[in-house]
Amino acid sequence: MAALDILRRPFFWVIVTATAAFAIVPVTTGDVELREGLVLAAIYIVLASNLNLMIGYAGYVNFGSIVFFGLGGYIGVYLISSLHWHPLAASVAAGVVVSALAMLLGLGILRLRGPYFALATIGVNEAVQAFVSNFTPWGGASGIYISIDSFRSLGGPGPALWVIYFILVAIMGVSLLLAYGIKISKFGLGLLAIGQNEDAAAVLGVPTPLYKAAIYGISAFLPAMAGCFYFFKSAFIQPVDAFDLGLSVEAIVMIMLGGQGTVSGVALGAFFYEELRGWLLTSESFAHFQLVVSGALLLLIVTFAPSGLMGWIHRRWPATRRLLE
């Protein structure tokens, strides 16, 4: 059966194992600081792998992908703090709403090609940020504070942080599976064709506008859910943090670092990048230089190794192509 085919592929099990490891390791070691670091890594992986659907598969560079994360965060936090929804319900609602908005928006801006599309996505992020900064029901530029009481539905702040962690790891796992599942499906084939040569794909019968809008909407869903949980955990959301364009671009760096279009590469790229940043931040000598290091790293990758880590690995050890897609 086609749907269960995926269970036979080795990479599927690699994803499942990695996700399980993420979930189990902090529990067994009881290392809370590790958990905090892995939470950020999981979020980066969610952002990067969903963005990869646009960049690596369909070939459309979304520079403002953080808008999904931020908007999902705002919708979720608002539902939780003002309307007292349960966090899970709020995050699903956030995912659905943001996806729907993305699809609608996509129908408009996906008509643009190349750098114009990239610019438009920046414009979208900035417009949404500027709007939210003025939108008083959402706290305007000061943002929304979440009371410690809201964590009660998950058992109080201590247990809640664990539950949120597991949920975010699950979202990470689903993102990776989604990316893989799409890649080996007919939909994915169509997307890759669009990425290679959109006009040829259209001529060959790929319904390009529909596919593009669909993937744009899909790429918004999980980041929106992740956004809801991340800001809920932080107990505070404000426009400047929620719509941080720099984070969008870092997601692109992670994709390039790991190898665009590959699922494992992007996950590894995100993971290593997060570890690197975390280390730079707390290291005595480099704290002021993180930007310089990130920038230099990116420049080197783009100039000398544009197919990223995975590209190099696949070339060196062709056997890994099946195992780590």
Place this chain on the structure above:
Amino acid sequence: MTRWVRIAAAALTAAGTALGAAASAQAADTITVGFTVSQTGALNVDSLAQLRGFEMWRDDVNAAGGIKVGNKHYTVKFVSYDDQSQGARVQQLYTRLIVQDKAEFLFSPYSSGLAATAAVISEQYGKLMLTVGAAEAKTYELGNKYLFQVYTPADKYLTGALEGLKQKKADATIALVYSDDPFSKAVAGATREQAKAMGLKIVLDESYPPDQTDFSAIINKIISAKPDALLGGGHYPDGATLARQLHDQNAGIKWVTLLVAPDSAKFASLGDAADGISVPSQWAPEVTYKPNFGPTPEEFAKRFQAKFNTPSDYHSAGGYAAGLIFQRAIEQAGSIVPAKVAAALDKMDVTTMFGRCKFSTDPKSHGLQLAHEMVLTQWQKKDGQLVKPVIWPRSAATAPILYPIP
């Protein structure tokens, strides 16, 4: 790939263990206080001033033999990280401070937003946190047990300015123009209510993005509204710019009170643009509080100047006071168990060089600062030089109020 992952993992673990070992190898009888500092990012100027206050307290305490708990003496040790003025890493860093660096007590990051984010972690672990540089009152309405505010909350910031204005012109009209950040908005909200209660009319009420540098449009709007007074501002960068441009555009307003910015010594570099501008301050070196313990305001200011070669301001005074209050609570509790120290803080009603200090024990606003008051200082020209005496409350004033301002 697996080989690289293993090597990386081994390296990370080795680094982690080494750090852990170093942390636990600290001398016995030390108290570790953890916090983050905004060494980079928009908040760095104020955050660093606060840090100097912390450091001076730590050095003073350790020079005097440490904090006395029963018949033991504890030296104070700080562990701190850069939060880059952003909330994203605050939770991870505070978790690290608590779990890895084993901080027994915490100071908050600088600014209300970051303090709120850190509070989730401190509350989760039941660690006491003194918030400094955080005036937002809402944080204490969210149900905490171990949070204590050193600063006067935002709602009381412009009360003095309004009272002073009312005294000079009973029917003054006000333009309320403020930065769109949690602190300034909280102040503006309270000011709006208080002005209405006092019968002062607000003719313009607008916020601007915190990173605004071009105020010409807003200033034109202010000029069109013809107010007697301008109240508002935000933090240093926008406040200083607003003041400069008000001057360039000959706005001619008779009374200007801006938040935070004019309090810094750097503000004097604006020259004529600074003349007459007043600022509510958590503290000024000229105040005449009589402390129950610790140095007097004058002693503090003198020693601070000598130690750091730069004048003290309320950020550094607040940092120093936080340390003093903390030390006092531990000494009164006779223990370093958080619950006992918290109980001591709940009971506290003292005066330090910073002013009076008493925390709210009402669960709906636990930790809110009740007793500390703001002073209003104004830049005035004396013999051609710009100085900043206290002008309100009149009881603590060292110079007459200048109205209308030049």
Place this chain on the structure above:
Amino acid sequence: MSGLLASIVDGILVGSVYGMAAMGLTLIWGVMDVINLSHGALIVGGMFALYLIAAALGLSAYAILPSAVVIGFGAGVVLYWLAVHRMIGRAPLMSLLSTFAANLVLIGIGTALWGTVLFNVPVSLPGLRLGGYTFPGTHLMAAALTGFVAVVLYLFMQHTRPGKAIRAVAGNRVAAELVGIPTRRVLASAFGLGAALACVSGALIATMFPFTVLSGDAYQLKSFVVTVLGGLGNPAGALLGGVALGLLEGLVTPFMPVSWTSVIEFVLFIIVLVAFPRGLFNFVFRRS
């Protein structure tokens, strides 16, 4: 003088400087199809150059402007060889990323050197007083200088050999190579020219407003909006676009809270991108 008129006029004055900033961006884009994401860093570079040289030599700010041009040009050429040269002809994402990387490095070095403290270049120039409103002298001077630079640029592009070479390469790189134009050098100088424009506009902005190392981002975004309004690759359009943006800001601010202006700007940005991909002015004036 009504508040509205004052607002509009001041908007146009400042907008023209934004136009000059955008001219640099659009020039590079038009000539080599590269969106320079280190544009913001170059603007900040101009600001700091002005500040440092003014502090060191004690000269008037306006006397230092020519050096901003030279510094900008030099920086641009270096940037071209380091980050852009290999990306010409490759997928657009590559040059976006390489210029962005350059931006990170430059801003990172900037924050390490100067932190995020606010800097100010004190320039005192008497303003123009009309009714109750004053137009700051710095705004008037900046607008005048922008006009001057625009004219010089136009003359350069139309009537000098290097200028024509740049236009030739922009039009058809292969053909230009075939007729013997040293395209790589021309591309490098075109990038340098764009960078110089960014630097000078930064210096002019510094005479008007205070800045920090991080100010470049906001002006870069404004440059994007202006460039899109004016049409990519069209420096005259960029100038007009800047003026138009300033005009819009001036019209809008008296009637609504100032913070709504950015919302309007960005929504306009998206609409123009989607509906008028060749820019508003190209559409209006029917050029190709």
